[in-house]
Amino acid sequence: MxxxxxxxxxxxxxxxxxxxxxxxxxxxxxxxxxxxxxxxxxxxxxxxxxxxxxxxxxxxxxxxxxxxxxxxxxxxxxxxxxxxxxxxxxxxxxxxxxxxxxxxxxxxxxxxxxxxxxxxxxxxxPLYYQGIFPELRRRLEEIGDVRRIDILTHFHTWPRPWQQTPWLSGREQGGFIREVLPHFTHLTYALFGDLQVIRSEVDYPEDPQACETGVSAFLRLADGTPVTINGLAGIAHQEHLDYRIYGTKGTLSVVNWSKLSVGRDNEAPQAAGVPEQDRxxxxxxxxxxxxxxxxxxxxxxxxxxxxxxxxxxxxxxx
Ligand SMILES: NC(=O)c1ccc[n+]([C@@H]2O[C@H](COP(=O)([O-])OP(=O)(O)OC[C@H]3O[C@@H](n4cnc5c(N)ncnc54)[C@H](O)[C@@H]3O)[C@@H](O)[C@H]2O)c1
Missing domain, CATH: 3.40.50.720 (NAD(P)-binding Rossmann-like Domain)
Structure with a gap:
């Protein structure tokens, strides 16, 4: 050593x-x-x-x-x-x-x-430490006033295949709200400051020990900008995570942790090409x-x- x-x-x-x-x-x-x-x-x-x-x-x-x-x-x-x-x-x-x-x-x-x-x-x-964060911050200046932020976390299987450990499926300390959403609420906090939960509806299965299967929530930034959360687990779709910022002049989207794309006016979104890094x-x-x-x-x-x-x-x- x-x-x-x-x-x-x-x-x-x-x-x-x-x-x-x-x-x-x-x-x-x-x-x-x-x-x-x-x-x-x-x-x-x-x-x-x-x-x-x-x-x-x-x-x-x-x-x-x-x-x-x-x-x-x-x-x-x-x-x-x-x-x-x-x-x-x-x-x-x-x-x-x-x-x-x-x-x-x-x-x-x-x-x-x-x-x-x-x-x-x-x-x-990790999202905060990799190159995608400064790139997001830089591109925020190009998209005008922020109208809304949408956070979508969809899982075919929860816990995910690479994280099959019993605590993650339990209500006491598991579930994707605890495991995944903090990454995106932190990203929102780091980009825009404080955010407040206005309402949140969580779907639970009948088993009282089992973690949630869904969440629909509405939050606001300190300046009133709306933030929505749409989370589902156990759906007939492959895992899909999308953090999206809608501005008056453009839309920024981070898909599956690493793919940043930028949409302007009526154009198809373009990949922003942030290099993969060891976060x-x-x-x-x-x-x-x-x-x-x-x-x-x-x-x-x-x-x-x-x-x-x-x-x-x-x-x-x-
Ligand atoms: N930042 C990220 O991107 C990220 C990704 C995955 C998990 N996590 C977080 O990392 C933490 C661990 O998650 P994981 O997926 O590695 O879980 P895991 O179940 O794979 O590993 C946890 C380990 O802790 C051990 N352990 C439990 N109690 C202990 C104790 N008292 N002393 C010593 N070891 C103990 C277990 O035996 C196990 O080996 C959680 O907080 C999870 O949310 C973060």
Whole structure:
């Protein structure tokens, strides 16, 4: 292990943990220094891939025994709060997965603890860190006044085939409202500022343990601009995600995370051709700047609380 690199302790070696560890292993400024997962098999496998670093099934042991600079937290949402508070009590910098927590109260406590600890706190909202975000912001200037924003999230199968893990299908902490919509409410917040949920109708199946199958919601930006959300799971259509901004002179659309297109007047939309980038590596670049005490473009827990507020309102919890 390279001693000059920032040492990251990874808590949660599932789908997202593995993706982030791949990015950390190939990043010039970071290294995976220890891994924890309640599954010994996953922890051990990830530790081996990271150069035989120490691994633990109890994250508290990892925090007590390892000298780490930063923790990356990628466990299911209902465990974020308790683990984050322990990490922050050890005064470790913390990169946390979204959504920040499993309730607004938890998210607010995490923000307060991060501020008390005086550490760098950051979240992984990949759309924000890749080239599509500055391109969207630049092109906003070309489309006149924004009339409306439509967010469409349609899934043939939920959970998606690549994320078949039981918590994602449960009502307690799963569902696409928690798992996917925060990316788009965050994008809206980052582009336009505060947004408020005016009404939200969530469709649930009969099974009280099962997550939602649909949501129809109406929100407004602070200047009154309408934002609609149309989410459905289990439909006879392949997965389709479309974030669309309608301006008086043009329409911007981000389809399936990466395809930005621009429509003007009565013309067919044109692809804007933003190059695909390694968004986790771009996030790590920003995190490195923050750890060096330099100015960095990071989504902080402050923003995470704002996103959580919208999320809880969509779910009818606030
Ligand atoms: N930012 C993104 O684009 C993105 C994408 C997918 C998932 N996520 C988020 O990442 C987080 C994890 O999701 P995932 O898809 O990797 O889930 P997952 O179920 O694949 O992995 C979670 C891992 O955490 C482990 N775990 C559970 N409790 C633990 C504990 N107390 N200590 C240590 N390990 C523990 C599990 O054994 C599992 O290996 C969630 O918050 C999810 O919303 C973010």
């Amino acid at each position: 390279n001693q000059s690199k920032w040492k990251v302790g990874v808590i949660g070696a599932g789908v997202m943990g593995e993706r982030m560890m791949n990015a950390i292993r190939t990043h010039e400024t970071f290294c995976v220094a220890a891994v924890s997962d309640v599954s010994a098999e996953r922890a051990q496998e990830a530790a081996q891939k990271s150069g035989d670093v120490p691994w633990y099934t109890d994250y508290k042991e990892l925090l007590a025994k390892e000298e780490l600079d930063c923790i990356y937290l990628a466990v299911p949402p209902k465990f974020h709060h308790a683990i984050a508070l322990d990490v922050l009590a050890h005064k470790k910098h913390l990169l946390c997965e979204k959504p920040l927590a499993n309730s607004l109260g938890e998210a607010e406590e995490m923000l307060a603890a991060a501020k008390d600890a005086g550490v760098v706190h950051a979240m992984n909202f 986790l590596s771009l996030l790590l670049d920003e995190l490195a700047l923050a750890l060096e005490g330099k100015e960095a473009r990071l989504v902080t827990f402050e923003t995470g609380v704002k996103v959580q507020k919208v999320l809880e309102a969509l779910l009818g919890h606030a």
